[in-house]
Amino acid sequence: MSNKWLVSIIVICLVYLLLGHLTNLRSYRSLPHRDLVGRETTLKIEIAEMKKADVENTSDEKQLYRLSIERAKLLAEIKIRQFYVDQLITMLFIVALLLVFVNRLRKKQNRLATTKEEVIRDMSVHIENPREEYIEEWELDSRTRDGYKTKEEAIRWLKSDPMLTCDYCGAQLRSTYTGERESIQLVTFYKNVPEGAKDLRVVFGSYWFPKHANELRCSQCGKVEKR
Numbered sequence: 001m002s003n004k005w006l007v008s009i010i011v012i013c014l015v016y017l018l019l020g021h022l023t024n025l026r027s028y029r030s031l032p033h034r035d036l037v038g039r040e041t042t043l044k045i046e047i048a049e050m051k052k053a054d055v056e057n058t059s060d061e062k063q064l065y066r067l068s069i070e071r072a073k074l075l076a077e078i079k080i081r082q083f084y085v086d087q088l089i090t091m092l093f094i095v096a097l098l099l100v101f102v103n104r105l106r107k108k109q110n111r112l113a114t115t116k117e118e119v120i121r122d123m124s125v126h127i128e129n130p131r132e133e134y135i136e137e138w139e140l141d142s143r144t145r146d147g148y149k150t151k152e153e154a155i156r157w158l159k160s161d162p163m164l165t166c167d168y169c170g171a172q173l174r175s176t177y178t179g180e181r182e183s184i185q186l187v188t189f190y191k192n193v194p195e196g197a198k199d200l201r202v203v204f205g206s207y208w209f210p211k212h213a214n215e216l217r218c219s220q221c222g223k224v225e226k227r
């Protein structure tokens, strides 16, 4: 069922429930059933008698009108109880609310990965535990060549990989559950400590290193690619 219908149902149910609780339309709501029926019967007789007496003066007419309204309210209350209207409306209200919730979930599910851009956007990159390494100063350039200064840059590099497109059908490749996922790791490089010296933790810098998933599967044709 579409959300438009469900929302209409919810609004109608809500109006019904609120009218019953907040206005005096249902002033007999809490009256015991026996009293309700008894009162209705009394009124019925009273009204019939008044009609038989052929009311002519205005105050009697007004009284007849008032009694008729009261009887209508009593009758409505009796019918509402007889057909379990309150319970049904409450149930309908809850079911409609649940369906709206389910619809939203389903929509969210569908929204996941419909286009290639969305697959890339939703791709979750695992963050590994940070690592520390001691190196010589001359090694620094070569060791940090594949690293990035910021996490965002490393993730962007992973997501812009042209290898993520299937070379057979052109659809998006995704990391499998069995293989290792795309990940990034922060590595901090320290200056090697000479023999006998105290480790003063001389920092060269920290870099984010991206790592490809080692097993990818095409979301469309199922082709598996290992790296």
Ligand SMILES: [Zn+2]
Pocket (backbone or CB within 6 Å): 166, 167, 168, 169, 170, 171, 218, 219, 220, 221, 222, 223
């Ligand atoms: Zn494919």
